[in-house]
Amino acid sequence: MKLVVQVKLLPSPEQAAALEATLRACNRAAEHVSQTAFASGVMDRNGLQKLVYTDIKASFGLSAQPAVRVVKKVVDAYRTLAASLRAGRLGRPSSKRYRKAVGSAVSFRPEAAQPFDDRCLSWQTDARTVSIWTVDGRMRGIRYTGCADQLKTLAEYRKGESDLVRRGGKWFLIATCEIPEPEVFEPVDWIGVDRGIANLATTSDGTNYQGRRLNRYRRWQARKRAELQARCTRSATRRLARHAKKEQRHAAHVNHRISKEIVSVAQRTGRGIAVEQLDGIRERVRLRRDQRGTLSSWPFHQLGQHLAYKARRAGVPFLAVDAAYTSQRCPRCGHTGRANRPTRDRFSCRRCGLAGPADHVAGVNVRDRARSAWVFVTMPVPSPA
Template identity: 55%
Template sequence: MKLVVQVRVLPTPVQAKALEVTLRACNEAANWASGVAFEKGVKSNFALREHTYTEIKARWGLGAQAAQHVIKKTCDAYSTLRANLKAGNLGRPGSKRYRRASGKPVAFRADSAQPYDDRMLSWRIPERRVSVWTASGRVKDVAFTASPEQLVTLALYRRGESDLVCRDGMWFLLATCEVPEAPLNTDPCDFLGIDLGIVNIATTSDGEIMAGRELNRIRVRERKLRTRLQQKNTPSAKRRLKRRRRKEARRAKDINHKIAKHVVAEAERTGRGIALEHLTGIRERVRLRKPQRATHSSWSFHQLGAFIAYKARRAGVPVVYVDPAYTSRTCAECGHIDRANRVSQAWFACRSCGFVDHADRNGSRNIRARAWELWRRGAQSTAPDPAPEPGRGTGRKHSTTASGARCASPSL
């Protein structure tokens, strides 16, 4: 399976300037190539190369490999745009948003990522140094830092391209690694149901509750701070906003990684599979009052589900996706379904048998029971591929079982 390892690059001021000039030149060339592709209607790699390759090398002074990667990056961007238009992610055909997206060339920011292959980027992993091609020549002995686990993964499994990224004045390399998967456990003894939520980020069918109250309080505080800074609209306020713009996302990502790692480790230790709800499109299906919309929209359940899925696949733990309908209203003991069963956000009390439990734990038990039933019927499932990086394709295929559970089959 493919994983992306992100390492922090620590260039000197002179090296950083060379990298900055290179990124700017590559993205200016990509913008020009995008305009040619849009004007001539040529958006395949080899066809676009005939129109742009020589000009890119002459005008921007890029090497042969860099010019080819600029053209390929442009074609990949148009492929992504076509996929989004076809999937309806940019509105219906003929809508204002659809026309705005399809009626102009794809544009690249000055600091957009640039792919590097092994001819342009050489790794010296034990010394934590890389040699990078730039528009002004080869820059050697560029330092980078990574954790011991990342260094081992890079040394053993790095394959293919790496992307050079500049983010908030910091430099990163995103290296593609082909990590072997553990053999899939085709005979799990049971399933560990996971109920994802806002107040409680994840609740397992074992009764373990990973609460998100502290995270939600931090989000509210950050949202109020952003509002005050936006209202001030001074240069110092804008600088503070820029520094803090990704802080909340980094915190949520770190928490999701820790929860996913814990859940997968517990399932692997006990020989069980993992049961998740198929929550695609839930934001469009749920109506909320205005005060609740910001909290609901910042709920990163999809990211947590993706982390659980790829960590499970790496560990050989099977994952089954079930229909989430009525899991919060169904009694895990007698199966009685009633809206009144859900007494409050935290408590569930069955109107038929009198069973009382924590509401999220009751829901996770229903998820576990549905997954186990599907598995016994033969609706086996493996964890889907990790979400692709921007501009990259995905080999994920889906099938839907007769009972409504969406099971992901491994990419071919």
Template identity: 55%
Template sequence: MERTAAACEAVESGHVRGKVVLTFRADAAQPFDDRCLSWQIDARTVSIWSVAGRLKNLRFTASAEQLKTLSAHRKGESDLLYRDGMWFLIATCDLPDRPVRVPDGFVGVDLGIVNIAATSDGIRRSGKALNAVRHRHRELRRRLQAKGTKSAKRLLKLRRRKEARFAADTNHVIAKQIVTEAERTGQGIALEDLQGIRDRVRLRKPQRVTLHSWSFHQLGAFIGYKAARAGIAVIHVDPAFTSQQCSSCGHVDRKNRLDQACFSCTSCGFAEHADVNAARNIAARGETGWAVSHAA
């Protein structure tokens, strides 16, 4: 009896004879399948089985587009999540794949920090507002962490996801604009393969924070899934020397890049915004890569 009590105490503390026992938070996400959670989408209510019995007519809210997707494509389990004083019900929707149409050329997308995205058609999406928000949040976090009071910790907790939400919203807007334009023109989308760039690039210490807060992977993922929904081809290309190569004559030279914004070819004299020039090189590589991978 004493041994059993000792074992129970060990389980509650998270260890049994040196082995870690998995424990879960009281407010961790709870998965439900269709046997214990039912949706009434027209009424915007759900019914959930709980340890206290069935909870009926629990209201939820969603946009008109989300309700349409939920009604047509919901499949599998739903997760009930408690975060920041609010309850979220996350449903799995299985959308059918659309066939990828043969692209009429490619629009190249150069991802960066000063300009979040520059396309080969000459459009640049500035990162000035996003970088300003990140700098403001970084300074606020630094001051609150240095203060260390209870109120400071409470403010840190309230603001911990605000910057991430703003960055995600910015990336959603940019991704939608790029995919919409590609769909309108019948083009595919060429992106840089930036996997491992944080390990390859060497920067001074003040620049590392900016690089590591750069959400290029998220933007690429948003472009990818939005393009798949629209049946748009997406290809990833080698980013090497795209910022030093002339999109007009193909000459590669470090001296072609005068500064962050200016590109001037030392061979043919072609001049363009540096990010747009890089995007045109990415577009050309996208066309070549597509032709090679889809050769008869």
């Protein structure tokens, strides 16, 4: 499986100036290549490279391999845009956002990330330094640092391109690592995970990961965002961007912590992990105006992704099951009805009287569905007569 490892660069002032000049030159070249691709309609890598290769080497001071990386970066950007259009992530073809996306060339920020392959960037993992091509020549001995686990993964499994990123005045390298996947074991049972807003995750074991602190933090961020938006200044706009990134990092940290704990419990007890299939939930539900912001900022998808990749890395079975009526179905007698959930937090079966926290009951239903689904998945296919 592929993972990315981020390390922080510690360049000297001279090295940092060379890195900044390189990043800006590559993105100016990418902007030129994007305009050429949009005007000519040539979006394939070989055809576009024939059109612009000589020009960007002469005009932007790029050597051969960085010029090739710039062309590939532009081609990948247009492929990503096409995939987003097909998936409907930019709305319908008649929407303003869709028309704006297809009506102009893809643009690149002056300090957008730039990929480097092993010809442009080499790692000295023992010395914790890198050697990287720049417009001012090859810069050698640039130190980097990171946490011990990431540095170990980087030294053992790094493979492919690395992205040079500047964020908040600091320099980072994001490297791709190919980690071997352990064989998935046969689970003795399942841990059902119900994802929610008030409670970010509730397992069938009864473990509850409350979202109260995260929601309170988001409300505080929303108030600060409204205050900054009312100022309408450039400084306020920059601060808004910093606040948004900080909020995203905080939510990602919470999801990492929750998923890590659930996967470790599953691995220790020999069980699999089952979650609800929540794709398209934002389009299906209809909420009051004051609830829309809460739903749109609900990080359930990220939590599911973290659970999935951490489970793969640990060899833990992972399933996504049907989410229909998991909070309204009684796991004991099977009775399903809206009246079984008189309040958001409480479940009380109208037929057999089973009562308990609604999110816990939903987690138990997810676990039961995973048991049935796994039997079907592992059932041997009968041989043809």
